[in-house]
Amino acid sequence: MEKEKLIIMKGIRKKFGAVVALDGVDFDVGxxxxxxxxxxxxxxxSTLVKILTGVYQPDEGEILLDGKKVAFESPTEARNAGIEAVHQYGGVVDTLDIARNFFIGREIVRKWGPFKFLDLKKMREESLKMVKKVGIQLRSEDALAATLSGGQRQAISIGRAMYFKARLVILDEPTNHLSIKEVDTVLDFVREIKKQGTSVIFVTHNIYxxxxxxxxxxxxxxxxxIAEFMKTEVTPEDVIDTIRYGTVSRKSLRKE
Ligand SMILES: Nc1ncnc2c1ncn2[C@@H]1O[C@H](COP(=O)(O)OP(=O)(O)OP(=O)(O)O)[C@@H](O)[C@H]1O
Ligand SMILES: [Mg+2]
Structure with a gap:
């Protein structure tokens, strides 16, 4: 049974000083x-997904990936296991261009005799191809990340997750501050990677x-x-009421 899930988090506890951020949370993703x-x-x-991406370590609890216990000490370790985070502001470095951001930590290297050097041309081609595939228009292909919009920045990390064939993509508030069209692009992207068989955790305040x-x-x-619903069991309003009242709310069930 446990092998059927990609990720299982069990009894996760995390404190920041006196603040209990997670108090024994079980969470899984198929x-x-x-x-x-x-x-x-x-x-x-955010604390729960940061534990999964190696940003924080839990005080208690365990994480199973394909049924095997894992402990990520850093985001790089999580990424190497196929877990990619797409941050609200794209998790990109302002002073680098698109290509360098795209391949950060996983640069394409060419060998020439005893020498190794970055294959900038290939990195540029591959990254621009993916960012365009995500459906974001770029005004300049050589722009530094600092000059990009929220949606464009996010397109870099979304394209990156697709290119490196992540097994799990985590989006934390991916639609905040995006235009209506950019929101549609992000939602399309989620459908697209699901089709590829990739799992997704989508963190948001926007229930719709x-x-x-x-x-x-x-x-x-x-x-x-406090609650876990199959989407087919609830309406968005049920979910909103559950958050509002801090207890399971399901109008459809109450009618039965
Ligand atoms: N690095 C940190 N240091 C201290 N306290 C933290 C830290 N990160 C989170 N917390 C606290 O842990 C609790 C959970 O925070 P978290 O960011 O996980 O919530 P969230 O559900 O993502 O909220 P939001 O919807 O506002 O993003 C909060 O009380 C927060 O103040
Ligand atoms: Mg958060």
Whole structure:
């Protein structure tokens, strides 16, 4: 049973000083499944996904990847295991251009005799191809990341996740501050990578955005998981009410 899941997090606990950010949370993601992770400000959503991407280590609990115990000490370790995070502002370095950001830490290197050098031409071609595939228009292909919009920055990390064939992509508030068209692009991207068999965790305050693409919705409330719904069992309003009242709300069930 456990092998059928890509990721299983068990009894995850995390404190920051006196603040309990996660109080024994169980959370899992299936293969090719899109899980919406929702809940109010400070519920612990970002902390949970940062534990999964190696940004933080849990105080207690364990993580299984394909049924095997893992412990990520850094985002690089998580990335090497196929777990990619797409940050709200794209997780890109302002002073680098698109190509260098795209391949950061995984540069294409060419060998010439005893020498190794970066294959800038190939990196430029490959990265621009992927960023364009994500559907974002660029005004300049050589722009530094500092001059890009939120959607363009995100397109870099989205394209990167696709290029490196991530097994799990984590999007934390991916639609915040995006234009309507850019939101559609992000939602299309989620559908697209799901088709490729990639799993997705989609963290958001916008229940309508996540409802569109999720298979399952998990609600955190003050460091605890309080509800888990298959999307087909609930309406977006049920999910919103569950967050609002801090307890499972399902109008469809109450009618039965
Ligand atoms: N690095 C940190 N140092 C101290 N406290 C932290 C840190 N990161 C998170 N916290 C605290 O842990 C709790 C959970 O925060 P977290 O960012 O995980 O919530 P969230 O659900 O992502 O909220 P939001 O919807 O506002 O992004 C909060 O009380 C927050 O203040
Ligand atoms: Mg957060």
């Amino acid at each position: 293969h090719g499944e899109v899980v919406g992770l929702v809940g109010d400000n400070g519920a612990g959503k 955005h996540v409802y569109d693409v999720a298979d399952r919705l998990v609600v955190l409330d003050r460091a605890k998981k």
